[in-house]
Amino acid sequence: MAKQQTEVRDLQEGSYVMIDDAACKINGYSTAKPGKHGSAKARVEAKGVFDGKKRSLSQPVDAKIWVPIIERKQGQVVSVDGNDMQVMDLETYETITMRIPEDKDVSPDEDIEYLEMEDQRKIV
């Protein structure tokens, strides 16, 4: 999986992080003052990019953590078939099949933006 390592202290709201092996977008970041003998801790609240599930973690700020590398790509809808659509990547011209989100309405020839990490994709 495309990912890189960083320290918890370098995370921020709006960026990505791996929690429970899932790529998540951070929507809450708070820090706790260290106790007498402990190191400062950070708490991250995040939402799965591809599954929408809420997750959190609490770690010392100097702990190492993985950040997923998510590509933002341009595509064009080639055809729509029920809940699925064929999308052509406008850079590589590769055609892929994607599930149409319930809250989206797409039609052929429409340009879309989507996030991609390995074989997981999501329309922005």
Add this chain to the structure above:
Amino acid sequence: MFPGATDEHGAGDAAGQTADSVDANFVVVGAPLDVSTTFQPGTRFGPRRIRTFSEPFDDYDYRTDQHFSNLGVVDHGDVHAWNDVSAYLEWLKGTLRDAVWDDAIPLVLGGEHTVSLAGVRAVEPEVFVCLDAHLDLYDAYDGNELSHAAVTRRILEDVDSVEEVVILGARTGSELEWERADADDVTIVSPETVAEPSFTVSDVVDLEGRSAYLSVDIDAADPGYAPGTGTTEPFGLEPREMREIVRAVAPHASGFDVVEVNDRDDGQAASLAGKLLREFVFSAASSQ
């Protein structure tokens, strides 16, 4: 650890269970904040006192025919408090939100009343029901918007989900607080009204189909029953009246706290606090 609960960190309890072996229905979190107490301090010892003075209680509840240790209560331990109250509340809210995300009910052991703000932010209820001697409706006390004397005002103004506040047992406040209490989103119920034999919670608030958060400031009790609190106020509620309110609200509540217990008595306040927490759990569990 709260007696009958399971240690979230896996040390187990008398029943030999660990957190992994039970699905948490309730999560106890100690919040020993003791920063803005205005008269007698000591709420930093509240969670420890409540756990200690709950030890003699029987595991079995005759009224609901339930064992406390079978109800999926997990003790997270205390969330260490520090002087930056805003940052602490944010951190505490996150811990409580984990419980909410796991479909469990957070049970907060205060700590000064300010910690209720974190609980309400985590739960996002529609109604905040509170047992309290004081209105806690100051906009700021001594310039501090996060004073324990301003917590109900903060909940009204800062938590968008809260439509209504009901304070039972209130018997004192400043003139400005009483003026704020006249607004439509606040209902004050005096100790005398609560004491009427015909009184029920449904007389003052409709909880059907609405989510509630129940906060018990132990000073709602008459100080003769709970002297171990920071700002005692005579002519308060009887413990049995508080118990009836807790039983009535618990089935509708998705969050609970008991706050303002300190170490300045022989355990009366902590004992009452622990018992009311257990009443909440028994009533909430038996209604599910």
